[in-house]
């Protein structure tokens with residue numbers, strides 16, 4: 333008798349990362365094996381090479397913008413991820429904690445919190461006010477670990493209460509908590525989820541330290557099978573209710589004026605509403621770009637042929653282009 337093996341979905345780990353929350357939201361552990369990967373590149377590799385059926389990767393954050401690691405993999409400059417397509421999306425509300433070790437014996441005169449006001453500078457004349465205060469002294473903190481996206485989401489708290497602290501960018505927020513749990517000096521701290529702190533037995537030095545209360549990250553679900561699913565009729569009903577989105581990447585001839593506008597006009601010509609535009613360097617020539625356009629519409633659920641029409645028109649004006657997927661929208 334052969335044991336039933338669950339299909340694998342890969343995500344940026346270790347456990348208790350925000351990607352872990354996203355994958356648990358979108359995939360049931362009763363039918364899927366949720367497997368942590370070390371980097372976003374690894375998630376793409378595992379899916380492309382068939383070691384995972386699906387992957388979950390962060391795409392954009394409402395406070396700090398695009399996740400460039402994911403865009404770079406989608407740009408696929410060396411044709412490593414030729415079979416990857418986007419099949420879905422999910423959103424996670426992101427509330428960061430500052431975690432580490434409390435000062436063992438608080439110093440009497442150390443009230444630490446300060447005024448909670450950043451000093452205005454020439455480059456930032458009206459700095460953001462942090463939303464929350466530290467839960468105790470931070471004077472002992474010398475190192476701060478987190479994922480670059482998380483640093484970008486907590487700028488007011490960091491610049492107000494952790495000025496001068498050395499910053500260490502690591503592969504995920506849960507990795508940061510894991511690193512800090514091994515600190516024997518008591519002077520390191522991490523920005524991570526509450527769950528990661530609890531998992532590693534760390535103290536809470538701050539809660540809700542993100543700049544904005546509505547801080548949300550959108551994750552994409554990736555796979556390698558662009559064909560229509562077997563339960564297509566059911567899927568179509570959901571698409572009709574919530575709508576759908578598609579993503580294309582393209583390059584344009586950089587010497588011809590208006591080339592980018594020509595591609596954008598293809599969407600306008602077929603009345604397709606754009607939902608996001610991004611770009612990443614092509615790495616072919618300095619200051620040439622790969623563009624990403626996300627729009628409302630689905631390649632396989634396109635009764636009036638608008639998506640088909642736009643894609644055909646794009647192939648006539650772009651230097652190169654690629655459909656990266658169509659999926660049900662959640663927001």
Ligand SMILES: O=C(O)C(=O)C[C@]1(C(=O)O)C=C[C@@H](O)C=C1
Nearest residue numbers: 349350351390479481504505549
């Ligand atoms: O570091 C994590 O916990 C992640 O899952 C990555 C990530 C990201 O890259 O955006 C996910 C959500 C938050 O925006 C911060 C970090």
